[in-house]
Every structure is written in structure tokens, then in C-alpha cells.
Amino acid sequence: MHSSLLKFMVNNEPVEVEIVPGEMLVDVLRKKLKLTGTKVGCNEAECGACTVIVDGKPILSCSYPAEKVSGRSVITIEGLAHNGKLHPLQQEFAIKGAVQCGFCIPGQIMTAYALLQETPKPSQNAIRTALKDTLCRCGGYPSIEKAIRSALNDDTLPATIDDIPAQSRFEHRIIGKNFQRPDATAKVTGAAIYTDDLTFPGMLFGGTKRAMVAHGILKRINLDSAKCIPGVRAILTAVDIPGDHYHGLVVNDWPVLVGIGERIRYEGDAIALVAAESPDILQEALNSISLEIDELPAITDPKISMGCPNLHPNGNLLKHIKVKKGDIEKGFEEADLIFEDTFKTVSTDHAFIEPECSIARLAADGRMEIYVGSQIPYADRNQVAKALGWGDDRVRIIGMLIGGGFGGKEDITGQIHAALLTYYTRLPVKILYTRHESLLVHPKRHATQIKIKLGSTSAGKLVAMQTELYGDTGAYASLGEKVMTRATTHSSGPYEAENVKADCYAVYTNNPPAGAFRGFGVTQSTFAIETMMDVLAEKISVDPIHLRKMNALKVGSVTNTGQTLTESVGLLECLDKVEHELKHLGESKPFIGKNVAEQPFLRSAWGIAAAYKNTGLGGGAPDKAGAEIELLLEGVFEVRTSSAEIGQGLVTVLQMIASEELGFSLEHIRVLLSDTDLTPDGGPTTASRQTYVTGNAVRHAAGQLRNALLGWIAEIYDVSPGEIHFVEGLVQVGKQLIPLKDIAREISATDILPKVQYEYWAPKTLPLGNGGDMHFAYSYAVQAAQVQVDIRYGIVTVKKVISALDVGSIINPLGLNGQIEGGVMMGLGNALLENFITENGHIITDRLAKYRIPSIIHTPEIISHIIEHPTAEGPYGAKGVGEIVSIPTTPAITNAIYNAVGVRIRQLPVDQEYIALEIKKRGT
């Protein structure tokens, strides 16, 4: 194999670069030309993140031999801005909120750029066709479309979403107004740095040998041939782990590496680690390691698992979760109507476009530094330190930008492995997962079987609700107990009934571990209960909205866990909004199926679903966040907390809160996140808790810093605090206007460090089973979806979604809008597309080509309403939004399908074959 010289143009500059035969263009761009704006999401020509333009045509650079560009012209994201002036597409993507996690954005913009070069005024259809295969997991397709349209200056195209994001009904200086995320410009120019964009001198490439057997006992690892490969620098097995052999977020049951004689519990189990001088050598070494495993039958059904040999020392039942209210037997006795049904949801994958990447390196003082995009940096620190046998203080987690999380970047993936390889080689080591490995390894959504029995009066008042859930938590606990607890407590829906009983069994199997995923168990149980509510509505011939209103939680209601709701319950208003919006759209009988004009094979109807979801950890877990704010000498306030920005817009929220409290505009405030040396612990980025918990920490810190500042300035200038005002970034003392920078210098001259740290403790909650407040706040949502079903093929298309959310209050409408779009798209994916398939423990959907996520062509028109029922303790009244918005979408769609064609969906994802053959069977 010989290298050759490749000559071509990049961004209108000629380049010459040495390449090896068959090297892919993306590697030449990213590694040799250091143009890291082009991203690799899947490396299998599926996601579009790596799109660049070759001779005017968009192509996928991950699957494009570099030899093909010889003599040609390549444009990358770095080539769009000129002399610091953004291309209109870049500008509009930033302004319109089309940028969230940002990882797909270079691909989106390049695809759109190519379209506009060819078709200066593309139709909506042309935009959707062009962007069909450029995936955005944040789901910001409506905003992407809007950004492209405004880059064209074309208002003639139909709007696909309310052009003005929701306005808050509360008046604040900053809160409730639109602000662009501070990293938007870096994300649209390709300058934003994610973990894989980093390299260090002498850096090695680390990788993991996987079991690829679902269940067995490891007998032997043959490393002989791998050791002989030149360029292999370290090979480690379990015996090399200096500290704890197990890690975990709640239960330490997950082996860092499975040792000889130990149990393999799923295909993704790690057996050996390799560090090599190049990715090619690494791959060769991993391939040459052979394993001897005594295979055991895979346990794959949670119901059967409980009677099987133990996968873990304490048995296969991770937890039996119980909810009890009133007397369920009595409830059923009193019911006029009783009916039951069983529902099944499948495992799904987060499919964030940025695969997991960790880089470990030793700092000059011998401490271990880990560069990683993590949702819980302090938990990473603790787990890495334990495996090394070190104290937490010898490990530093340095959080990088995160290309999507959705709950999938809470558990450890490569962090400990990279640290171990660095520990032995003393060199920086990067572990980058391929998409294949990402799909194999990280925890998924719990596949859940849900049995529901409902008792109601003949008028539709719920009197007894009994549910039984089996949650497949897979090989390891991860957050399984917490997720399934949420599934259980929410399994009777956002309704009040006298008598409730729920039993859930979270069970280990040999499937991939299941853990946190946006919705956190509530996604599954809401699908079941909301379908049952429609079944009930039909049985007693009551309008489904009316039925929900009749039973809805409201202020004064007692939940199934015995919590009396005292405030901020906007469910009825959400129902009203959706009902009103349907009327406004001219839908007099929205839930009755009808034929689509001039489309003899299409039937259409609306479906509705409601949901609620806790904000915060709850259940007695201490829920706190630390934040600090310092006035730096450069005249900027730096807000610090370890909470994670996963695309949801937390940085902007914290910046706005600090701005509101401090009285200085946003450009005077910057936010530093996720560095365990520099930022206080903000707690996990999970449970829709960051705006509330860390937001409150920042609010208090900023308020205190403002008061302290007034005091210090008063002392320095010998005036009363009342004579000090903050005016447009300046400090007014009497008649004098002083730049903030000068104030910072004067304060530090007095030996005062202008910094305030605040640890915020959210209101105390009680564990399940004790009654009282299990959670300190709940968000509520109602959505209606309009579908069209092709009665020949069974194909379902979602045309419109009306969404009404009670989020307490609006902080940043632009960011909120992004969460709404993305939540609806994720709920739509959950309904129609996503199915993480395993067969006897073997993972079938091990490539993105086999695991489909929604694309711009699936995007419905989203009509969004925000209801503001503030919660007293939330910052400015705000509650969580990240999860709630994605939860009712799925049952709204499946209920709509029933209304359109009479086929009831009891299992996800919707199977078009089932629909088509059911319709055929009935001869309708």
C-alpha cells in the first residue's frame, strides 16, 4: 500500500495532500486538512452529517473515496462565510433557532446550500426532497425549513409552524423574550468543537473488544496475535483494572471489563481494551483477539426471566414497584363498566447524531483528565476514579459540546476505558464509538408490557385503575428502577381515580441495558392508558376530550401516589386549548374518520392524548444544584455549573436568568458548563430538571451577587446602594457612568473576590409508598394528531399536530419552540418508525440503516400553544418541558389511526402491514 499525492480545491483554495488508497474524503478533510466542521454521525451513508459539495453536488464524504475529488472542487461548511460575514443560510439557521445540539447542522446547511445553488427558489416540496436524508435528532425540522425559507427571502411558501414562537403572559426584563443561543454562530460555521474534533500530540486510538454473545461465561481471551501487531501500544483485560471492577449510576452491577470465569450478560459487554497508533491498527488488533465463551441460553423475556437462573447475585428482579390508592377490589365492585387490555412497547435507541467519544489524558500534575460530552459529569468523575482506585479529586471531567443526549449520555460508555488505557500508556487516548458500537452498547428505552384494567361509571367517571407492567431493563440496572418507577406512577395517566393499584416488575435479561430516555418510562405507560381512555370514550359514546376533562387532575386532586396537587395544574386548560384549536381549524367531528377529497384510498381523522410528567428527581432523592457566578476582570460575569447542554438550550436559559437578576444584558454574561474542576455540581441533566433546579441555583447566586456588588460599589464610592444603577452594561454611581471592567478591577483591588456560589435544594419529596409529595412539580400536555391512512397499503402519514403544554412559564420562547418541535418528532418516531430489534439477545438493528429515525419528510405541521400555570418555587414559575412534549404524541397518533380506519394499535411501532391486512379482513 503506497500513499499518493491528491490535488484538489477546498473552499476555492488549491490543496495537495498525501493520501493512502481508498481513504475517505471525510478523513482527508477532518484529519489531514483539520477541517473538523464536517461531522461523522454514522459512517454508513445514512445520516447526512458529513455532507460536503463536490463540483456543485452534495455528497456524503464518509462514503466517498478521496481519489474521486482529484482535480475537483470541494466546498465545506468552513467555506461559506466570507470575511467574517455569515452566509444567509448560516445566519438564518442561527436566528430561527434551527440550531440545537448543532452536530447535524453543517450537513443541513451544506445540503440546503447545494439546493439553493441549483434551485434559487425551491418549493417546500423541493426543500423536503433535498433534505430528506439529512437527519436532525433534535427534530428541529420546522425551524430548519423556516430558516431556509427566510434565507431565500421567500414569504410565498406556506408557513409550516407559527412563525412567532409563543409569547409569555408575564412581564420581565429578559425572561420570556427570544434569545439566540450563544454557541449558534460557532455551530453554523463549523468552528464548534465536539470531542472527536480534538487531538493531542502522541494521542493513541483506543477501542473495545465486545463479547458479541448475549449470555455466557468467558473462558479464555487469546491476545497473542494482537500483541504481535506493530503499533499496538496496550492491551488490557479485567485483571489490569487497578480499582473497582464494576460501575453504575445507581447499582454497581456493570463490569468495566468482563474477566475470565465471569458472566457475559449482553452482546455489548466489554472484554478487552486496545490502544494503538492508528485507527486501522486498532481495528486489526481488535479483530485478531479471539474469545472462548461457554454460551448459555439467552434470557430475553422479562416475564420468563424471573423464573430463570440468576444473571446477577440478587436475582433477576431488579425491583417490584408498587402503587396503591384506595381499595381496588371495592373500586371494581362499584364500577358499571370494566374492561382490560394489554399493550407492548419496544426498545428504542436515542440515535443522537454524535456517537460517543471520550479522550483521556494525564495532566502535568498526574491527574486524569477526561474530555467527553456527558449528561452527568460528576457521576463520570466518580465512576472513573473508582475504576482507577483513586480519589475523586484526582480525576477531572472536561465537558465538551454534546451532539444530542436524550438520556443516552448519562451512563458510562468509553470514559473509564479511555482512562485505563491512558493510565497504562501515559499517553492521551481517544475512544470514538462507531455508530455500530453506539447501537450495540449504550442503554436503550425499556421495552414494556403493560396490562390495564379500568373500571368506570356508565357516565365515564374512572373509579378503579389497575395496571401491571413488566419492564425489560436488560443486562444492567442503569437507571432501570427509576425509569420503571416513573412508568408505574404515571400508568393511570393524568387522571384522578379513587382506587388505583399498579405493580411493576423491572427485570434483568440478556438484552442491551435499558436506562434513561426522554420520557423516562412515562412514554410507555402513557401510550397504554391513553389508548384505554379512547376505548372507554367509544364504549360509552362520550367525546374523548370530554372524558378526559371529566377525570383530569386539577388543583386539589390527589394523585395515585397520594400527593395532593396544590398549584400549577394546567391540564384542563390544555384540553380546552386543543378543543378550541380543532374548532378553529373547522373540525366539527375531528375524531370521526372521513375520506380525503380526491384521494379515494386515503382516510383521515384526528386523535387525542393527554399526559403529565414530573419535573425533577423526586421520590425522596435529594435534588440540588450548585452554581457560581464571578465578575471577571474583563467585565464579564461567568456563570458556572456542571449541568449539561445537550442541545436543549440550557446555556441560554442560565444566561437569561443571570441577566434578569444581575441587571446586565446577555453579552455581559457567559456560561461555563461541565468541568468538574471549575464548575459546581449541577446534578444530572435528566428528569426535565435543569431549568428548575440549576435555574434556581443561578437565580439565587445572581441575586446575591447583585446585592453584594451594590454593597462593594457603595463602599468603594462611598455612596448608598440606592444611588447605584446598572445601565446598559455600565454602572451608574450618582452621575458617574463606570464600565463594568473598571468596577471589576476596583473590587479586586480591595482583595474581594467578586464571586458568589449558591447551592439550591429543590423542595423535599417523599419516597413512593409514603403518600405526600412524591414530586415538587408536574408539567402537563395535551396533543391532537391528524393522520391520513392509505387503506390499500396501511401507510400512515401525520399531517398536523396540535400541542398544548403547561410548562409553568416561558423562559426562552425560541428554545421552548425547539423542544416542542423535537419532542413531537421524537414522539412521532416512537409511534411510526423506531424499533430496536433483538432476537434471542442478538442485536439486529446494529446499523443506522436498520434503525430509522424521523426525517424532514415525516414532519407534520405543528400548531403549538403554551399554557402558563406558574409553579411557586420554579424560577419565574417555570417547570420542565424537555420530556412532557414528546409523551402524548405517540398515543395521539395511534388513536387517530383508530379513528380513521378502525384498527386499534396495541403494539409499537405501528405496523402498516397489520393495518392493511386488518382493513382487508373487514372488507371496509
Added chain:
Amino acid sequence: MSICNSYLVPGSIQDATAILVTYGLDARIIAGGTDLLLEIQQGGVPKPAVLVDITRIDECKQIQIRGERLFIGSVVPLSDIGTSLLVFQHARALHEAVLLIGGPQVRNMATLGGNVAHSLPAADGSVALSCLDAQVEIASKSGLSCIPLEDIFKSPGENTLMPDQFITGFYVPLGSQGTTSGFKRVMRPQGVALPILNMAIWLQRVDEVIADVHVAVGPAGISPFRVRPVENYLTGRQKTINDMRIAIDVLIENTKFRTSKYRATREYRSHLAENLFLDLIDLCWNRVKE
């Protein structure tokens, strides 16, 4: 990841065949590479010593009328086939099929030659070419030759080409008064990006009579399947409801649909075939009048 030891880019058919003769089984032809590269990267195909990139051979990049036939070069990107007026006029089914293959970026790389050489029984391009009675032009050390499309399929994923051969292009008869064609397929939104069923129909209409018809469907067997009994039955008939009913029975009776896991059952495929057939016959019947 390295995918070969040597990547060669010949500029002519002669250079390409010379390379193939020299390297024999060590060489593999690559065009867009949208299937092959993934298979090499994912270990489905062993890493070849030599990849021979034929996308810079001018003769294989043409779309032109040659006598009574339309020639479509093997390495014309699918996106260019999709925008070709000649293809639209003479091979409407192919026009429709190529615009459904992959996404826009993939269509800028992928080629019809690759689609056919990959030899999958339900490849959209192959099914469309099948209804058009396409011939495949093949280069070898002894020069150019033509074979019927169906002769290229050996088994799913394997073609009949010899190591010194590669596809240079396709010939389809020019369209004429009263003839047209169309293509449709049904996918499922989950899982592998392969059609559950696709179908292409070419039709010649004289007044109210089906003068001639070709029906191709996949997957049903090792190659795109021409349902000759249906073609024979329909030829010379009027398009009555009763004729269509019988044609569907003949179609289902003579086509071997299979159940494939995670994609579709045999029953669903038969159901789709019936509906796609009616849909396409109507489409073509009316399209002739356009």
C-alpha cells in the same frame, strides 16, 4: 479505515479492461460505491487488493439516442438520470425508479450500473429496466457486447460477470406513440431500507385495447420477475374490471412471494402486488393520453 491496497481510476474502457485482465480476481469494479464501500467497511465483502473506479470513463457517462434505442451509461449518477429529458420521454419507469433510490446525496454518487451489478431482485433500477426490456452492454477484453438484463443475475447479490467484464451501459427501446411506463413501490418506515415490494409496468395502448404490456415485480425470485402469464393474458384485451380481476389472480398465482422477517409476510406482499398492479395499470393507461 483502509478499504483497498490500490485505487485506480482508468480513463477509458480499454484501460479499465487491461487493469481487470492484469489483476483478475484481485480487482473489483467500483462506481458510486454506495453499496460496495459499506459492504467492505462493514466486513460483508473482503477488502479487495485493487479497486477500479470507472466513473471517469467518458463512454460510460453518456445518455444518448443510438438508432432505435436509448443508451444510458453505467456510471451516470442517478440524479442525472432523474433529470434527463430523454429518460423521462423514453423510460418513464426508470425516471421514477431512480428518484426513489437512496437520498439526494446518495443519488449524486450512486449509478445505474452499480444498482444492476449489485444484483438484488428488488433493486428499483433493475425492476424498472426489466419492464423496459433493457439490454446490458458489457465490456471485456474482447470488446463490447450486449446481453438481456435478466442474464446478469446469478443469485441475490451475485452477478454473472466474468472478472474481466464490467457494465458500460444499458439500452432500452425508444418510446413510441401509445407506449408509456411507470414504477411504484411500497416501503415500510422501520428497519432496512429495502422495498417490501416494487413493480414496474410498460404498456402499449391502442385506443381502448392493451396492445402489449410488460409487468416486472420484485422481490420474487433471484432477479426482477417478469410476470409473463399476466402479460400474455392482458395482451389484446380491454381494461375491464373483470379482466383486471383475472389478471390479478394470474399475477398472484404465478408470482412466488416470500415472507421476509422484519419486512413483510407473503400475504402482505400479495396484497400489495394486487394494489400496486391496479394502481400502475391505471397510471400507465391514463399516462398514454397525456
